[in-house]
Each structure stands twice: as C-alpha cells, then as structure tokens.
Amino acid sequence: MTAVTGVSRRTALKLGTAAAALPLVHIRSAGAAGRLSVGFWDHWVPGANDAMTKLVRQWSDKTKTEVSIDYITSVGNKTLLTLAAEAQAKAGHDIQAFPTWEVHNSAELLEPMDDVVKRLSAKYGPVNSIVEYLSKIDGSYRAVPAISGSQVKPCCSRIDLFKQHVGMDLQAVFPAAAAMGPGYDAWTWDAFLSAAEKCSKAGFPFGMPMGQFTDAVDWVGAMFTSYGAELADAKGNITVKSDAVRQALEWFKRLMPHLPGDVYSWDDASNNRALISGKSALIMNPPSAWAVAVRDNPSVGEQCWTHPNPAGSKGRFLPYLPYFWGAWNFGKNKSAAKELIEWLSEREQAEALCTASHGYDTPPFQSMTDFAVWANEGPPKGVVSNYQLKPGHNAKASIAAFPAPPEMAVQIYNQATMTKMVARCTQGGQSIEQTIAWAEGELQGFNR
C-alpha cells in the first residue's frame, strides 16, 4: 500500500535504514586476517570521507584485514563525547581520531606510538614542537598527528580591498612561491593594526572574532605568543603579570574600535560569513571560507588570497590545530591499528587526503607542504599556496596557552581566558591591571 504522500512504508524503512547506516563504512576483505574498528573525524569537505574510505580499502585489501569505519562528527562535540564514553567504558574502536587536546586526557589508555613517529620522522623530518607538546607525554608519543582534520589558520584577505584601501599588493608581498616578496618583514601586528583601521574607515572591517569559540582563541593566542605574552610557563607557574601581557592587551585596546562591535558574540562561522558576504577585508581561517565564497559569492572568492599572519617582537606564529590518530590500549587489534595509522601517514596517502580535502588538511611534516593541491587551487590560482607553513614564511606553528602544562592549557584554551581578558578590558570597562588580576585568579583555579 502506498501512502498518500507517495512514499510507501517499505521505502520509508529502507531510507531510514540507509540513513542510520550512513556514517558507517564496512570494508570486508577476502580471507580477513583480523578485524579493525576505526573512528575517524567526519570531514567538513564533501568527498574527503570517500577518499579516506578508498585508502583504507586499499590497505584492507593489502593486509587482508576487515575494517569498519565510523565517521564521527565534531558537531555538538560528538567526538569528545565518544572519546569520553569509550575511555570510561574501556571499549569501542581500535583507532580513534583525537581532537587537539584530547591525547593528554586519555594518555594512560593509549598505546605508545614512539616507534611509528620515529619511523615517520626518519622519512619525512621531525614533527613540529606543537605536535610534541600535544602528544608526547612523559617522554612517549601516545598518538600520531593526523592528516585528516588538522588545520592552520592564516590570514585570508581581499586582494582588491587591500590594494584600494591599504595600498598593499597581497600577491606581491605573499607570492605563490617558496620565498616571500618584498615588504614581507614589514607585515607586523602594527601593520595589521594600521590596515585594520584603514579598512574599517572604508567600511570593510577585519572579521576578527572575540568570543569564546576556537577561531577567536586561536588568533588571539597567536598574537599573544608573538609578543611573548604567556599566561603560565611550562612548569605551570602563573606568569600573567608581565609587561608582555600588558603590551598585548594595550595593542588590543587600540585594535578593537576598528572591528565590528558584535565580534564579542561571534562564533566560528561569523568570520566566514563576514568574508563571504563581502563585508570584511580580512579573516583568519582555513580555506573553507574562501571555498564557500567561490561557490556562493564568486566575485568575493576570486579576490581572496591566503597569506601568513603578522609578526610580533618574538616572531611570527601560525595557529595550528592538529588532530591525532591514536590506538586504545584496550583495543583488540593494536598491531593492525598502528600499521594502518603509519600507512595513512605516508606521503602518498597524505597527498591523496590533502587533495581530496582541496588543501584543507594539514600534514604534520614540513616536507609535505609541497603538494600540488596548494599550488593549483583557485580562483585566483595559488590562493591557498601560502596556507601551509612553509620554510620561506619564517614562522612557527603555535597554539593558544602554550607552553603551560597541557592539563592547565586545555582549560585556558577551552574557557577562552585570553579572549575574555581582551573583552574585559575593551568591552567590560576593566583596566588592564584589573583584567590581569582576574586572569590570575582563573589560572590559580586551573592549576589545582
């Protein structure tokens, strides 16, 4: 019997079953030599999950291992909830994707990966200091930096607006080449402030969020780091009462009048919308904002250019949010889990993943920043050439709250202490000293 709507009960059941099974991919290999259950991050970029499935199928055929993949969305923090549940139950997937701070939370339950990282580093060079900070616990790597989902957040600016209102040719200063152009060293936070003021006066304020979401925390963290403004040192000593922190907050007091008044309540999509709608001359984001602009507002998309962030007195820093692949020590097939993680981290597979994600994914090795995808993407051609941190950028990867001990840093990061400090002294009417005193109290609480 067919329902009035034209959808039969049987069809509805079939659709329901298909929808329920959608995030689960089951790969069965003839003569399976074992089973492996994997929880990967559900990629934003359409087609990226398919590329991952294809690669895993290749590995499965090669090793005769039966693999099932769950693509777990990070929407609604489902990845965090899944990790917490599996850690509590000591059951679940063999391999899991761990967001930035989660390796430390589950370190005791993760299989050591020193051998895998050692072999990969021997082939592709050392991992950066942020990877080490986030995944090396008590001298042992507990996870491997993942290609899929790892991202950096450089500037994505409007070529036309910068030429017109700032007098800066972005493609000349930050060419799609190994070396940066003339004027690169002058791209400092002071130059950024001056450009922000000019663009704001022209009606295209920079889209820099100042709320409690990661985009805000990341860029504010990189700015603090480039002035040497640390809230706590590597031993957990609270160092927020410093001239460097005062200097950073002073800089924000000068910047905030030139940003949109509502940035204190922006989420991670607000800056994307500001760029895509043509209202903003600069944001800091992975290429997703540009990609949507190309689709939804091509006249804006073809004027975008990704380039390194400004430098401060202590250097130039690029916000880096890596994902990790880890194997639970209660997993049933630990050796196969490590084998798959290592195989996926190799150059050929890494390039396939980066290409499928249109350059969004970020490999942990600098030797892998030369994949063709970043040079070829457009319009304009080379738009994401400077998305990855290249040797010519003379910059370092950073994460907000570094170098505080990770168990303290994760709270500084997730509770957005830095952006709240900025908001307190620029929106909340507090003096810089009052703001620092407030932060000191918060940090004492995080250090319990």
Next chain:
Amino acid sequence: MADGATLPIGVPIAARRPGGMQRFMRQRSTIAFAMCVPLLAVVISLVVYPAIYAIYLSMLNKKMTRFVGLDNFSFLLGRPTFQMVIFQSVLFAVSAVILKALLGFVLAHLMQNIPGRQQRLWRGLLLVPWVIPLAMSTLGWWWLFDPSYSAFNWVLNAFGGPSIPWLGATWWARFSVILVNVWYGTPFFLIMYLAALKSVPEQLYEAASIDGAGFWQKLWHVTLPMMRNVISITVLFSLIITFANFDIVRILTNGGPQDQTHLFATYSFQVGIQSGDIPLGAAVSLFMLPILAVFAYFVLRGVNERSKEAM
C-alpha cells in the same frame, strides 16, 4: 497443561493447599511487583545508576585516581566564575518559570473562553513551540539574534532604531536566553492549566456569582485554590527542567559574553567534557541536586496534604 488452575484428582484437600512460595507468588503485590520489574530495570539502569555514578565521579580527583570527598564542591564554591554561574542559573530558572507560569495562566484563561472547535485549533497552534525539538527552534532564534544579520535588528533599523547586541552584551544576552526558554516552555503551562481549569466544577462559579463575586474574586477564591496542586506540580517540574537547561545557552551564546550566561549544564559541559575535568564537571552538574530535592520535598508534601484534606 499444568497451570495454576489445574487440580490433581484424588489428592486430599490438605495436601492440595499451595505451599508458601506458591502463595507468595500468587499474592497481588507480588504480581504487581513482577509486572513493574521491566520499568524498574529501565529506571535503575538509566536513572539510578548514572546518578550514583555521577555522585561517585564528583568525589574523585581530576585524574580520577583518588577519592577526594567533597573537595570538588568546596573548590567550586570558592571560584568567582562558579559563583556567577550559580547566580545566572537561579536568575534564568526562577525568572523563566515565573514568566512561563504567568503567561501560561493568562493564555489558559483566554483559551478557556474560546468556543470548542476554534479552541482545538488555537491549542494546537500554541503547542507548536513545545513540540519542535528545542535545538532546532533555538537555531531559528539564533538567526533572529545573529550578531551581524539579526532579523530583529533589521526590523529595528527599518523603523530608525539602533541595532541591539542581543547576544554580545551581558544583560541583552541573559534576556535573550530567558526569552527563548519562556517561548519554548509556556505551552506546557498552558496545557496543564487548561486541563486544571476544565476540571473546576461550573457550579462553584455559579455559586460565587450568586454570592455577588466578581472576576477577580472568583479567580482568587475559586480558580486558584482549585488549581493549587496543578500549579505546584507544574512549577516544580518546570523548575527542575529549566535548571537543567543546556541547548538554549549552548546554541545562542556558548556561555558568553565573558561567561555571563553560563548555566550549570553548559558550564559543566565546558569544564567536564571540553576541558577534560570530568569529576569537576560532575560536581557542577550535581550542585543544585540537594536544593531542588528539598524544594521538591516541600512542594510534594504540600500537594499530598491538600489531597488528603480534599478526600
């Protein structure tokens, strides 16, 4: 067949009497208990066990390796941010419940006066906010409040008014989250109060009219006393649910600006899940339990006493 109704032939009466176990199994209370077992299993596994486990978690250290008693609770009480969360949760729950109760009461009276068929239509329409999944409807509200493209601000601007930072300024953000909760929760009060109004015997109003009572006197001396139990239960239930609210703040403000809209649930999530301190998060989420339990005890005791008086 050998069910309990079959009696073997030729066996003396005394010997045919059921044994103690059999008698126990045949008791009505035993049968009732047996029939409740599936429900009890669900309640124990999905309510009692998680609640006890949460209490256990809240008494562990951050690494969950050592029992620390009530240290997490005393630590929280000393934190200014948590003191602010207590204030905000109380402000949010109490003001939202009062507004929902008042609006529900007024709407129930208006609805009561609408004739039959139209009443069903209006009742259905007014229930819509309550039946839409909250996370989805809150997203709709978020678009209305959006910092840059707020539909409300667009209307205000069209009439020459200034834009309002609905989610970016402390008191506007608090107002916004309370407003959405009131919008969502009012239909529950409406439907409960409407059912209570319909159960008030018409003769009482007629008698009051004969005695010369006006609208307010009938409301005060007839309607409210007759609805007292429903009002108590509804307010209690709503207060518990509103204190535990998560979706609205999580979607609209994520606790901002500067933590000034966090509630117990959102702060617990931030501390426990996002910042990796599950015991402290459990302690935050359990904070209102004793206060609400005492409140619930007195409300339910009042309801019981009134029910006994009425019998």
